[in-house]
Each structure stands twice: as structure tokens, then as C-alpha cells.
Amino acid sequence: SGSGNILSDFQISAVLSDSAREKSIFIHGKLADQEAVVILEKTPIREDTLGEIFSGSRLTLDLRNDIYSTYRLQAPPHINEIKTTVVCPATQKHINKYQRQQSFLLEETWGDYQSITLPYIEKQSFSVQWVYNILEKKAEAERIVYEDPDPEVGFVLLPDFKWDQKQVDDLYLIAITHRRGIRSLRDLSSEHVPLLQNLFQKGKEAILQRYNLSASELRVHLHYQPSYYHLHVHFTKLGYEAPGCGVERAHLLADVIQNLLSDPYYYKTRTLYFPLRADNGLLSKFKEAGRL
């Protein structure tokens, strides 16, 4: 066991969810008497490690049939790591977040937004302190890939926690606006087009320069509902089926800009559709209002 392995004392309460496809698992438990969520996810297989995998591994034959054979391969541990995320202390909200839940598609008119969603967001007063920490360089400053410091149209671009930055195949960056108070798509109007265009253009340029991926290799989108109510944009590699890139939740930034240019109040008139998990408090509000 490695020195300083704080997880050796982790007491497992329950597996919240797992994915055989993605080789990940979400576990609830206790770490030194505090509630914690631990997320394990195996890392992608990197091309530059193949030589070492083939030469330095232990191979056990499982079965052979004609031209096909399968083996179990034990690779050197340092090229076969598991990305581990610890949330501690974790609140019941964190635990619910990672608990596998059924989803339902909601239909939100502008009236629904005003009478159900907005009051819910305001009452919850979700903390975005961690976002301000990033913007103020109090945290993750060394992770910043690009920054435009302008207070009106500027932003910070940094890797999403989901991305281990070892390969661009699953590139995932987040652009967070310096401007505060824009909660989501619903707050956008044509006045924000310069901000969105600046972020789109400079974000693409920074990714081309740093990762050598052109704009046509990117999926640049926003979520509605977002997971936190401070405007941010997802830059993901096209072809990588990133979580949250489904049509039911994602909105291409190019479309958002196009929509605002064609109608300054597009997001204040449209019905928007989005999925919510069964345990989401906002879903209960929609139910109470007879909207689900």
C-alpha cells in the first residue's frame, strides 16, 4: 500500500452507480468520520504507452477460436492508473447527484421559468464560490489554459475535472465568463452576443494553439439546465461522446449566437426542454405545478 493512501481507511456505505461501458464507479462512504463520495474511473489507453504495455505485461490466455484469441493482460501499474476523485466532506446533495436515477424530460415555457424554475434557483442559492475562486486565481490557477481578463467579454478556459489531459481524444475544457450574474441560457439576450462571440472565437484559437485541434473538430455547447448557475461553455472533442452532449440537454454555442442574432429575446420566449433526474428538487416543483 502506498504511503499516505488516505483511501485505505475509506468505509464503503454503498455503490451509488457504475458504468461497465465507461469503467467507472461512484461510491458513498466515510473517510475519517466524514461523509465522502469516491469516484474511480479507469484512464484511456494511450498510444505512447503501447510499447511498454506489450513488452512489460503479463498475459494469460482465456480462450482461442480459429483466428481469434482473448487474453487477460496485467500491465505495469504506472501505465494503468485509475483516476480517483474524492468529494469530502460530501453533502446529501453530492450523494444524490451521483446516485443512479431515472430521468424525465421537462417542458419549460417562459412562464414556467418565471413561476417555477427561477424562484427555485433563487431559493436554493447554490454556491458558486468555487467558480469565483477560479476567476480570482485562488484555486486551480496553474490549470488555466487561456484567459481573456476583460471583465465584460473575458473568460477563463481550463480543463474539466473529467478530463485527465493525457490525450486529446476526450478533450473537455470549460470556459467560465468573468462576468457574473448570468445564470443560464434564460438570462441571455442580444446584449451578450459580443461576450459569446469573443469566448467562442478565442476559446477555439486557444485550443488550436495548445492542442492542435481545429474548430471543425470541436463540439462547443452549453447545458440547460446547467449544473451551476454561472455562465460557462463546454468545449469537447467531436466524436467523443461526452456526458451531457445529448440533444436533450446541450445547445451548440453557434446556434445560441444565431438564435440571439435572429431574436434578441429568443431565450425569454421559447419553450425549452431538458432532462431532470427523479430526485431533483426542481422536478418536484414542476410536478406540484402539474407540469409533469
Add this chain to the structure above:
Amino acid sequence: SGSGNILSDFQISAVLSDSAREKSIFIHGKLADQEAVVILEKTPIREDTLGEIFSGSRLTLDLRNDIYSTYRLQAPPHINEIKTTVVCPATQKHINKYQRQQSFLLEETWGDYQSITLPYIEKQSFSVQWVYNILEKKAEAERIVYEDPDPEVGFVLLPDFKWDQKQVDDLYLIAITHRRGIRSLRDLSSEHVPLLQNLFQKGKEAILQRYNLSASELRVHLHYQPSYYHLHVHFTKLGYEAPGCGVERAHLLADVIQNLLSDPYYYKTRTLYFPLRADNGLLSKFKEAGRL
């Protein structure tokens, strides 16, 4: 290196494809002078190995921010194996099968559609005879789940071939319009709203009746570009990440109807974005026109 590790002599020619999400990689090379394909895929994390992972691993801190911290974990090799499949001797067909094609996001204005896409579609004259066979009950008649026979607003609803119909978790049905000559989103105008509304409403009712899934449990969408140019709509289970449901290709039917109601010629004015694989003929046409 383990005894009998036949892969220690594997000569890598090329990585055919890989998946950062699924932690797999497909490699072409030579094994003792024979063509071979080697597939590596990390194994799912099993609940019954968690104790050993937490107690017996080496943990290295990557970063810490507030309640979040991330680590790299080196697990004991025997509980962190890589499934290895060897195809040897491999033919060119095997190699092509595993070769991934990169995708690029195209930007299609209405002008591009008229000058590049439409001529390409018309020149290819892709056959939709198999669609007509279904509509005329010359094929797959026994698979039809629901039909509205009306020639103007009617449609046939049947399971997609991708769905084995064993469980509703990955439900996937296709609604094909009886009306012919509507190639894609680009052909839609407000005159088609009654057709779309009828198909949406009756499709949802049929799925509720047959599979006991309510409308809020469905993702109902169209593709652009579609894989065949006869109007059809995808009904998939929300929460099932069906192929093609990403924001870069899918359009919610509810949004399509809303768009046509707000602007009868919405799809004849908008810039649309869609991904194409590098080997797609339409992509070459966009390149020739200097649009990629």
C-alpha cells in the same frame, strides 16, 4: 514480462481507432510476420474488488480545490486487468472494420445547402426502395408497432434494427412518414406542422400503450444529415445514450415544430451544423468549395 507473452514481439503498424470513453484501443500490426489486429479494453470496476483497491493501491495527489481532490491510483495488477483480443492472421476486411474515421463539424448555410448539399444528394440518388417496401408492407410488415395509414399525415412506427426489443432501457423506434419527397429538415416548412404534430402525438401514444413509457421518458428527434433522405423520426429512451443523439446531429421534434411555428421557413434560412466522417463524399464537396 510474463512467460509466454506473445505480444512482446508485436510490431505496431498503426492505431486503427480508440475510445477514451470506453478505454479501448484497436491496433494493427504484425505478429511473427502475420498481419494482426490487437484490441485492448480495460475491464469494468467490480464492486467486489473495491476493498482491495482501497487498501492495496498507491495513491498520488493531483490537485485539491475546496472539498474536491483528485488522485492517480495504481491498483494491484491482478484486479486491474486489460481484456486483450488478438485477431491473427487478420485480413484487410478486419483492418477496415476497426479503422476509425475522424469526424468534422460542417457549417451549412442555406446557400451551401443549395449549391453543395442538394446537388450532391440528387446526384447520388440514394435508393430509398427499402423504405417504400416497408410503407407498402412488402417488407418488415410483421415488425410494425403502429400505423396511421393517412397518406398526408400518416406514418409507420417500427423498431430500429439496433434495438433487440428485449428491454425498454434502450428502446429505439423509427417513425417513417407515408408522405414521400420530404428529404430532410431542409425540406420542412409550416405546411408540414400537421404531419409532424400527428406523428409526434400518435407515436408517443403508441409507445405508451405498447411499452408503458410516457412522453417524458422519450427523446424524440430527427437527424441532420439523415442517413437516408426520406423523412423519419427517431423515438429513443431518455437516458439511453443512443448513437446519433448528440447535439451536433440530433434535433428534438418538439423544437422542430416550435421553430416552424415561429418561422414557416426556419429551415430554409438557418445555418445548420452537422458532423461528417472523413470518408464521406459530401465532406469532399464542402472541402472543394472551400467550406472546410
